[in-house]
Amino acid sequence: MADAPLLEVRSLEVTIPTAGRALPAIRGIDLTVAPGETLGLVGESGCGKSITMLAVMGLLAPHVRVIGSVRFRGQELVGRPQKDLAKLRGARIGMIFQDPMTALNPVLTIGAQIAETIRIHDASVTADGALKRAIELLERVAIPFPERRARQYPHELSGGMRQRAMIAMAMANGPDLLIADEPTTALDVTVQAQIIELLQRLRDESRMGLVLISHDLGIVAGTADRIAIMYAGRIVERGDVEAVFYQPRHPYTQGLLASLPKIDARAQRLTAIEGAPPSLARRPIGCPFHPRCSQRIERCRQEEPALRAIGPIDVACHVADAVSA
Amino acid sequence: MADAAPALSTFVRPRWLTAPVVIGGFIAAFWIIVALTVQWWPIDDPILSVGMRLAPPDGAHWIGTDRLGRDVLARTLHGAQYSLPIALAVIASAVAIGATLGAVGGFLGGAADAVVMRLVDITLSFPAILLAMAVTASMGPSLRNATIAMIIVWWPNYARLMRAQVLAVKEREHVEAAVAAGAGGARVLVKHILPLCWSPVLINATMDFGQVVLLAASLSFIGLGASPPTPEWGQMISEGARNFYQWWIAFGPGMAILSVALGFNFLGDGLRDILDPRTQ
Numbered sequence A: 001m002a003d004a005p006l007l008e009v010r011s012l013e014v015t016i017p018t019a020g021r022a023l024p025a026i027r028g029i030d031l032t033v034a035p036g037e038t039l040g041l042v043g044e045s046g047c048g049k050s051i052t053m054l055a056v057m058g059l060l061a062p063h064v065r066v067i068g069s070v071r072f073r074g075q076e077l078v079g080r081p082q083k084d085l086a087k088l089r090g091a092r093i094g095m096i097f098q099d100p101m102t103a104l105n106p107v108l109t110i111g112a113q114i115a116e117t118i119r120i121h122d123a124s125v126t127a128d129g130a131l132k133r134a135i136e137l138l139e140r141v142a143i144p145f146p147e148r149r150a151r152q153y154p155h156e157l158s159g160g161m162r163q164r165a166m167i168a169m170a171m172a173n174g175p176d177l178l179i180a181d182e183p184t185t186a187l188d189v190t191v192q193a194q195i196i197e198l199l200q201r202l203r204d205e206s207r208m209g210l211v212l213i214s215h216d217l218g219i220v221a222g223t224a225d226r227i228a229i230m231y232a233g234r235i236v237e238r239g240d241v242e243a244v245f246y247q248p249r250h251p252y253t254q255g256l257l258a259s260l261p262k263i264d265a266r267a268q269r270l271t272a273i274e275g276a277p278p279s280l281a282r283r284p285i286g287c288p289f290h291p292r293c294s295q296r297i298e299r300c301r302q303e304e305p306a307l308r309a310i311g312p313i314d315v316a317c318h319v320a321d322a323v324s325a
Numbered sequence B: 001m002a003d004a005a006p007a008l009s010t011f012v013r014p015r016w017l018t019a020p021v022v023i024g025g026f027i028a029a030f031w032i033i034v035a036l037t038v039q040w041w042p043i044d045d046p047i048l049s050v051g052m053r054l055a056p057p058d059g060a061h062w063i064g065t066d067r068l069g070r071d072v073l074a075r076t077l078h079g080a081q082y083s084l085p086i087a088l089a090v091i092a093s094a095v096a097i098g099a100t101l102g103a104v105g106g107f108l109g110g111a112a113d114a115v116v117m118r119l120v121d122i123t124l125s126f127p128a129i130l131l132a133m134a135v136t137a138s139m140g141p142s143l144r145n146a147t148i149a150m151i152i153v154w155w156p157n158y159a160r161l162m163r164a165q166v167l168a169v170k171e172r173e174h175v176e177a178a179v180a181a182g183a184g185g186a187r188v189l190v191k192h193i194l195p196l197c198w199s200p201v202l203i204n205a206t207m208d209f210g211q212v213v214l215l216a217a218s219l220s221f222i223g224l225g226a227s228p229p230t231p232e233w234g235q236m237i238s239e240g241a242r243n244f245y246q247w248w249i250a251f252g253p254g255m256a257i258l259s260v261a262l263g264f265n266f267l268g269d270g271l272r273d274i275l276d277p278r279t280q
Helices: A049-057 A082-088 A110-121 A127-140 A146-150 A159-170 A189-206 A217-223 A241-246 A251-258 A298-302 B004-009 B019-040 B072-108 B110-124 B128-139 B143-170 B173-180 B185-196 B198-221 B233-242 B248-275
Strands: A007-017 A022-033 A038-042 A065-072 A093-096 A177-181 A209-214 A226-231 A234-240 A308-310 A313-315
Touching: A007 A049, A022 A038, A022 A049, A022 A065, A022 A209, A022 A234, A038 A049, A038 A217, A049 A065, A049 A093, A049 A177, A049 A209, A093 A159, A110 A127, A110 A146, A110 A159, A127 A146, A127 A159, A159 A189, A177 A189, A189 A209, A189 A217, A209 A217, A217 A241, A226 A241, A226 A251, A234 A241, A234 A251, B019 B072, B019 B248, B072 B110, B072 B143, B072 B185, B072 B198, B072 B233, B072 B248, B110 B143, B128 B143, B128 B198, B143 B185, B143 B198, B173 B185, B185 B198, B198 B233, B198 B248, B233 B248
Parallel strands: A038 A209, A038 A226, A093 A177, A177 A209
Antiparallel strands: A007 A022, A007 A065, A226 A234, A234 A313, A308 A313
């Protein structure tokens, strides 16, 4: 990428203190997002995708320990007071949540919620001016009859419309970075495509960086420029989306791809990855994936592999060289 | 247009509109109207002697007279002018104090929460009537002091309720979304949490209305509230207790307290059905 990174995450670690001991949720994450670029963050539930982005936004509970570095346009965010972070949130960094049914305030109209986001960050805007801009934003996210929609409450809108309203809210102050946490998971398949298309259009129009968190490889494949696969709080494979999809190196990525239904293959059954991701409290020694891995060797039980470059992609696996693509 | 006719003639009863709600609404409305307008009603004066002493119910005095020859019905109706405003003042102040402290405690957590909740625990560990008695007795018996005492006794109920609501709503995703949009603490609490917390407080406040009327009467009954000749219900019952064989003296205010408590309880039940669809 020729551009200087918009977001640069270096050795980010998130530890959740519990009664018994501290649970490491994120263990050393490195990520970059450039302006106009889409990064896909993929993994099963509980692997730390959302926690990573909440840590970037400074939205984790105060007792959760975050170490490492998060630089946004060169500014360090880790350790900044909440007051400073609140100025960035909703203004320079927008966030879209998974479930538009619950992420909108049920007792405020759509227009009022978007207008509020505008006025939080710019006190000079009048109430009328903010509402006018809210209507323009609704138009920009392709909501029909924006004037009427702005006066409606979330329960009066369909799921897809609500997600569009969420996006309008996140876009309210023209952010440089948009974080979309499973933006399509709660939506119908036909609506999913429309929302992804909308996100891509907005990204291109305003040259935003976009982080797309998803467990749906299909959506990420069609949208992202680069992709990072997470497992048990670490990145296990990272690279350009084409390289990762055509030549996955990590057995976990291969497993994820194999478990996708294919339209052109004649396979009768889908291949599932055996087992479930390890819980935070009982992570196996060695490679966290080895209990579920079909290609494990003795070394995987003892030593956790570090991320290293193999060809165009970075992989954290002892056997990645030998693994057939 | 013929098709539309049956639709127009059939009134679809909303689910919350049950017999108790209608009855409760009428009773509550009746007492509120009485409290607001009774001084213009063409009834006997509640303070002056208007007939025989201790006369049993008859055509002139429907529920008799007391030992000073005052009309019990007129006194009962005038009693609404004391009991209802007092109950309103107690509930409103208790909600204002309790809901504010509970909301702030629940939202901030930590030390603020601990302080508020310990205050609540301490207050609630006394029986309400006992604490109210102690407070009134220490300040001197009067309706005003009884009102203050009842506020002190009552606010912890709403603090608890509000705190529980705030704790629940705080975890909702739209609150996180508001924070992610850059909203600060006060704005998040006032605009995104509190509007979703009011219904149980409102329901309980309505239901507590009768309880407060009863507590106010209890304080007056034992001589810590209204003093003679004020036609306050508890005070009147206390007079009735001294004339035990003239049952009608206590009957008027007794029925008044009963109907107010019942009416507001019914109304609160109906309010719950409207505001909380989950209970249906």
